[in-house]
Amino acid sequence: MSTTASQDSGAAAAAVAASGSQQRQKRTRVRAILEAPDETIVGSEVVVKGWVRTKRGQKTFTFLEVNDGSSLKGLQVVAGAELPSYGEVDRVSTGASVAVRGVIQESPGQGQRFELKASEISVLGECPGDYPLQKKRHSLEFLRGMAHLRPRTNTIGAVARVRSALAFATHQFFQGEGFQYLQTPLITASDCEGAGEMFRVTTLPPASPPTDDAGAVDFAKDFFGRPAYLTVSGQLSAETHACALGDVYTFGPTFRAENSQTTRHLAEFNMIEPEMAFADLIDDMDNAEAFVKHVVSHVLQNCRSDLDFFAGFYDKGLFDKLQRLVDQPFARIEYTAAVKLLQEEIAMDPSQWQFPDVSFGTDLQTEHERWLAEKKFNTATFVYNYPRTIKAFYMRDNEDGATVAAMDLLVPGVGELIGGSQREERLGVLEAKLREFGLDPKDYWWYLDLRKYGSVPHAGYGLGFERLVCYVTGIDNIREAIAFPRYPGSAEF
Amino acid sequence: MSTTASQDSGAAAAAVAASGSQQRQKRTRVRAILEAPDETIVGSEVVVKGWVRTKRGQKTFTFLEVNDGSSLKGLQVVAGAELPSYGEVDRVSTGASVAVRGVIQESPGQGQRFELKASEISVLGECPGDYPLQKKRHSLEFLRGMAHLRPRTNTIGAVARVRSALAFATHQFFQGEGFQYLQTPLITASDCEGAGEMFRVTTLPPASPPTDDAGAVDFAKDFFGRPAYLTVSGQLSAETHACALGDVYTFGPTFRAENSQTTRHLAEFNMIEPEMAFADLIDDMDNAEAFVKHVVSHVLQNCRSDLDFFAGFYDKGLFDKLQRLVDQPFARIEYTAAVKLLQEEIAMDPSQWQFPDVSFGTDLQTEHERWLAEKKFNTATFVYNYPRTIKAFYMRDNEDGATVAAMDLLVPGVGELIGGSQREERLGVLEAKLREFGLDPKDYWWYLDLRKYGSVPHAGYGLGFERLVCYVTGIDNIREAIAFPRYPGSAEF
DSSP states (O other): OOOHHHHHHHHHHHHHHHHOHHHHSOOOOHHHHHTOSSGGGTTOEEEEEEEEEEEEEOSSEEEEEEEOSSSSSOEEEEEETTOTTGGGGGGOOTTOEEEEEEEEEEOOSTTOSEEEEEEEEEEEEOOOTTOSOOSSOOOHHHHHTTTTTGGGSHHHHHHHHHHHHHHHHHHHHHHHTTOEEOOOOSEESOOOSOOSOOOEEEOSOSSSOOBOTTSSBOGGGSTTSSOEEEOSOSHHHHHHHHHHHSEEEEEEEEEOOOOOOOSSOOSEEEEEEEEEETOOHHHHHHHHHHHHHHHHHHHHHHOHHHHHHHHHHTOTTHHHHHHHHHHSOOEEEEHHHHHHHHHHHHHHOGGGOSOOOOOTTOOOOHHHHHIIIIIISOSOEEEEEEEGGGSOTTBOBOTTSSEEEEEEEEETTTEEEEEEEEBOOOHHHHHHHHHHTTOOGGGGHHHHHHHHSSOOOEEEEEEEHHHHHHHHHOOOOGGGSSSSOOBTTBOOO | OOOHHHHHHHHHHHHHHHHOHHHHSOOOOHHHHHTOSSGGGTTOEEEEEEEEEEEEEOSSEEEEEEEOSSSSSOEEEEEETTOTTGGGGGGOOTTOEEEEEEEEEEOOSTTOSEEEEEEEEEEEEOOOTTOSOOSSOOOHHHHHTTTTTGGGSHHHHHHHHHHHHHHHHHHHHHHHTTOEEOOOOSEESOOOSOOSOOOEEEOSOSSSOOBOTTSSBOGGGSTTSSOEEEOSOSHHHHHHHHHHHSEEEEEEEEEOOOOOOOSSOOSEEEEEEEEEETOOHHHHHHHHHHHHHHHHHHHHHHOHHHHHHHHHHTOTTHHHHHHHHHHSOOEEEEHHHHHHHHHHHHHHOGGGOSOOOOOTTOOOOHHHHHIIIIIISSSOEEEEEEEGGGSOTTBOBOTTSSEEEEEEEEETTTEEEEEEEEBOOOHHHHHHHHHHTTOOGGGGHHHHHHHHSSOOOEEEEEEEHHHHHHHHHOOOOGGGSSSSOOBTTBOOO
């Protein structure tokens, strides 16, 4: 019943437990060694634990590259044949886990400052020959089929570390600016934003749900006493708290049941949605610009070796692109002016464009957005004051009667990263607009209450976190930007 | 179509926009004024924006207490009748939003160091007389029916701020310890843990789902091509990343479709789930203890006025309780020893106990847990090494053959705050245990792969975030610990 691998790892674990001291001595992370601030680490005794990436045997010693996931690079371990535990080396292959005690020394080899001269080595878990992640490179598509193992690869491991750094920098930024973190509900009975197809959440039996007298499904018997869905945005909930606490931000999952198999969409993704009381569209853009600069700057400072890797294999201009984003002010252009620029450009050679007809009221296409951000301004670009007819009901009407105080942030390579707006805070205007959009003000009673009782100008935006991860790493497909991607037909792991 | 309130707020907003300078001068948060480090703030000109809590008129001036949600306490504004904009004061009532420009001065009144002498005041949004949050106190049950307005109250506003601080301290702690933040998927096709009833997620039409030849619901036509559910735990997913990155933590929503109307359970709640590679049960308890101490310590330092409020109205011994938690080592007792202590205590007067029969194999009841944490040890208490028969399949078998390396953390007042374990990392043992628990190893192929390829000892735990909020604030009902509580029959807002 038990396999060789399990017996081995069990025996090794027992041996470690019995030895006691090694078990309780805290392991040192590889990153801490590789990034040691100075040479005083040389001579230190440490215990390193990780997975073997490569093994190169010589006559009297063996090199192991041990990676513990704390950094892209592994630590070179030198195990000499004179070690009492040298026999363990025979059980080591790519993917095996090991514990190594030893002393840090300067490395005579190239590519690393320090290496670990082993005094004791033990295999924690062997790795049989059918391990799918042997040294050769695998396609990202292939790796997606083994989402449980792919974080052990350079690419997906680096994405995970950069993603974690971006997440922490997000909290740092908003907390530092005095925002309160808010977790908005994922299960909701209201499809308030009307932003797309939703997943239904239910505990009714699928085959024979209870029915009412008219023969319709009786949702009064469902868990929440009514139909319930997974949220498409926390914005409306966030507004309730901005209108009480001042400035809030959310950061959590959001869902779209759209049947699309693209490299830019997921059924489950993560959004950051700040909402600011006493703020207008300019405050909104100012905050978004400061936020994006902060998180990119944080990653430039804290994820150097991961970014080196992405610059080497995915996006040669990565550092230029990120540094320019941090250093330069973002471009800001009104929609109407952007349309004029596009018209002039398109007129020069309409055959170059898939959508050459651009006029006021046109929903800008990706090719238009990319031309603005990549060709015209070559930097992150806000387009703002959009036609009211192509934007959501809750956006604030401008005085011109034709536009709303909305903005999108376009970034080179990715396109739309952020969408935001000043919210309509005038009760009568909002009620009229709900009717104009075919919505029933009764369904929005609590949202309207915010405008009835001490209404304030307020604004906010939403940033798709996985798109940010794509932008910062240069990874093309959003399915690599999240640990376990969810899309039509895919919910395994 | 537009109401008086909306016309007023619209006019005020237009006035502010036209004035320009006030619009672009950054507002100063009330908290920054109240907690100014020294008296040099006196004489500063600031713009404060917030909601009026109280208004007290005198002959020649008016006092307004303005709260902007940045702190429990508001700022006293003094508006003299000589102000050109003094007429605005007539439009102010409890709940109205205002912008006030003025100069900070020392306050001659009691209870505050500083007040704001207004030079200009404008009403942003009036508040009509039917505002449900007039000054008198409301029951928490009553407030639950207006979850969109309740963060404007002292209690719920303070909970929101403390909660935000606890969330940030959580990220600080784990990032500081070198953990990577991981967002595990909420939609899952596997009910791996078997931890309880799940919500089903679907896009099939509820009344007439497609059926297969046998007449059963054809889930191949559902969004994910199979039945899908909302996760009950991110643990198994987190293990995949701990076995690649070393140490990871999750912090996000979790779901239970249990039809319970208690003060301790929610259908949608938030869990923090760290998972550590190369760690055993002692590392697990050490980390949990350091984590809880860190977040409580952070709140003691950063949320003083909110905690003062909770100590005054909800839990007189709050500061003692929290300070003791930070200062004292947590108690640690093996389950077997805990049972013996309970047996001795119960023997003295069995009539005092609802569940007097306690022996090895008993699932401890709340009264047992509370006696241990509140009476016997009077501090946070780990109980560990539980009988294997009452714990989950993935917990590591101890050498005694009778117990597993599991731990629960019990805290006074709340009971179980954390549950964790060392995970079974031996492939053969885990396979056998799956079968013993009536589970099919085939369904866990990817979980077993972690044990097959470079298996490592690892451990983790889960902390219910809303229970932590209850513990730290002294709030009894978990429905007050979250912005929009979800429970049977409740998914509004």
